[in-house]
Amino acid sequence: xxxxxxxxxxxxxxxxxxxxxxxxxxxxxxxxxxxxxxxxxxxxxxxxxxxxxxxxxxxxxxxxxxxxxxxxxxxxxxxxxxxxxxxxxxxxxxxxxxxxxxxxxxxxxxxxxxxxxxxxxxxxxxxxxxxxxxxxxxxxxxxxxxxxxxxxxxxxxxxxxxxxxxxxxxxxxxxxxxxxxxxxxxxxxxxxxxxxxxxxxxx
Amino acid sequence: xxxxxxxxxxxxxxxxxxxxxxxxxxxxxxxxxxxxxxxxxxxxxxxxxxxxxxxxxxxxxxxxxxxxxxxxxxxxxxxxxxxxxxxxxxxxxxxxxxxxxxxxxxxxxxxxxxxxxxxxxxxxxxxxxxxxxxxxxxxxxxxxxxxxxxxxxxxxxxxxxxxxxxxxxxxxxxxxxxxxxxxxxxxxxxxxxxxxxxxxxxxxxxxxxxxxxxxxxxxxxxxxxxxxxx
Numbered sequence: 001x002x003x004x005x006x007x008x009x010x011x012x013x014x015x016x017x018x019x020x021x022x023x024x025x026x027x028x029x030x031x032x033x034x035x036x037x038x039x040x041x042x043x044x045x046x047x048x049x050x051x052x053x054x055x056x057x058x059x060x061x062x063x064x065x066x067x068x069x070x071x072x073x074x075x076x077x078x079x080x081x082x083x084x085x086x087x088x089x090x091x092x093x094x095x096x097x098x099x100x101x102x103x104x105x106x107x108x109x110x111x112x113x114x115x116x117x118x119x120x121x122x123x124x125x126x127x128x129x130x131x132x133x134x135x136x137x138x139x140x141x142x143x144x145x146x147x148x149x150x151x152x153x154x155x156x157x158x159x160x161x162x163x164x165x166x167x168x169x170x171x172x173x174x175x176x177x178x179x180x181x182x183x184x185x186x187x188x189x190x191x192x193x194x195x196x197x198x199x200x201x202x203x
Numbered sequence: 204x205x206x207x208x209x210x211x212x213x214x215x216x217x218x219x220x221x222x223x224x225x226x227x228x229x230x231x232x233x234x235x236x237x238x239x240x241x242x243x244x245x246x247x248x249x250x251x252x253x254x255x256x257x258x259x260x261x262x263x264x265x266x267x268x269x270x271x272x273x274x275x276x277x278x279x280x281x282x283x284x285x286x287x288x289x290x291x292x293x294x295x296x297x298x299x300x301x302x303x304x305x306x307x308x309x310x311x312x313x314x315x316x317x318x319x320x321x322x323x324x325x326x327x328x329x330x331x332x333x334x335x336x337x338x339x340x341x342x343x344x345x346x347x348x349x350x351x352x353x354x355x356x357x358x359x360x361x362x363x364x365x366x367x368x369x370x371x372x373x374x375x376x377x378x379x380x381x382x383x384x385x386x387x388x389x390x391x392x393x394x395x396x397x398x399x400x401x402x403x404x405x406x407x408x409x410x411x412x413x414x415x416x417x418x419x420x421x422x423x424x425x426x427x428x429x430x431x432x433x
Contacts, residue, residue, distance in 0.1 A: 022412070024415075024419075025373075025412045025415035025416045025419065026373075026411050026415070027373035027374065027376040027377075027387070028373070029376045029377055029379060029387060030376060030387060030404065030407055030411055031408070033400075033404045033407075034404055034405070034408055037394075037401070038404050038405060041400070041401045127270070130272075131270075131271070133272075134272035134273075134274040134275060135272075135274060137274065138379060138380060145272060145274050145275050148278075152282075158282045159282075162275070162278065162282070165275055166267075166275065166279075169271045169275065170267065170271065173270040174270075
């Protein structure tokens with residue numbers, strides 16, 4: 001979608017913008033409900049029943065994955081667009097001038113550069129999707145926060161349960177930040193200051 | 204697709220949705236924004252201060268808040284606030300705290316971490332020479348901050364602060380997990396009572412979309428206006 005929004009075609013840009021506006025202006029929790037409760041009702045009868053009758057973990061897992069995937073795709077689209085637009089216009093022109101078609105220009109010239117530039121903000125998105133996955137507990141998916149909650153209700157050990165969950169989240173965060181930092185240095189474009197526009201966690 | 208779509212249930216529940224739900228959501232957003240910006244600015248001043256321990260404490264707080272999910276923080280405070288209240292007032296039992304007060308405290312403290320990062324970027328965008336110049340004129344730290352640095356930082360960061368507030372507005376829907384009656388909570392209650400999930404959730408999505416879209420268009424417009432003046 002980020003690529004679509006930088007193409008010369010006006011209609012493609014409009015569709016890309018509409019997609020981003022739509023999924024960015026509705027809260028994640030509401031989107032979660034839409035995928036879980038509303039979508040099966042709006043689909044044709046057979047598909048809807050099939051969605052509702054998926055065995056336990058998948059019944060809420062699939063909507064949660066769809067929801068988080070699309071929600072994150074919008075943010076990534078913004079980053080990719082910013083990355084492509086930060087490249088000098090000459091690169092695109094040079095690409096087409098040496099006889100590459102537009103898809104080839106994106107494939108071999110623009111995107112390899114853009115992805116390397118936007119890697120730091122993508123790290124934040126990676127961290128966000130881990131945190132956002134906790135919203136899936138509202139549709140009955142037993143992820144980390146939901147397990148914590150049931151553990152606390154089961155044993156009344158409120159603080160132990162929540163401390164454990166907090167530590168786990170912090171740990172996962174540190175691992176991700178560390179891994180992405182390694183990736184960033186490995187892929188850094190020589191001559192660029194390796195800084196994204198989003199403030200980084202744990203820097 | 205829309206056969207059997209019951210618009211009547213939306214119409215019947217409008218007063219409840221807006222008078223109870225939306226008022227809750229907007230009050231919570233407003234309180235958390237005001238509290239979050241004040242507390243966040245203080246944190247940002249701590250983070251950029253030359254006193255190492257202060258900077259470290261603020262940094263640890265911000266990083267911790269930013270690495271745990273909001274849902275978990277809401278649960279934390281929902282169970283923790285009564286105990287803190289007991290400790291402060293010195294009563295023998297945990298005090299009773301409603302969902303609203305609990306979530307207001309949660310969102311203020313949680314969003315403060317995010318506002319802090321924005322304000323820190325704002326403060327650091329002010330040229331160092333201005334601070335030196337202020338000290339050279341004989342202003343003390345408080346005067347330099349209050350008269351020179353913060354007004355400019357606030358103004359430069361206004362669009363970002365407002366964007367964060369829109370995110371905050373959307374995030375308040377998460378108080379659903381402690382069964383508070385915000386806009387989404389109200390919609391969910393009616394949806395479950397009348398068995399009208401499709402209508403109510405779609406309507407909630409449309410309302411959130413309209414408000415957030417209008418607000419973000421305003422921010423975009425404001426950004427252009429401010430950019431011209433600078």
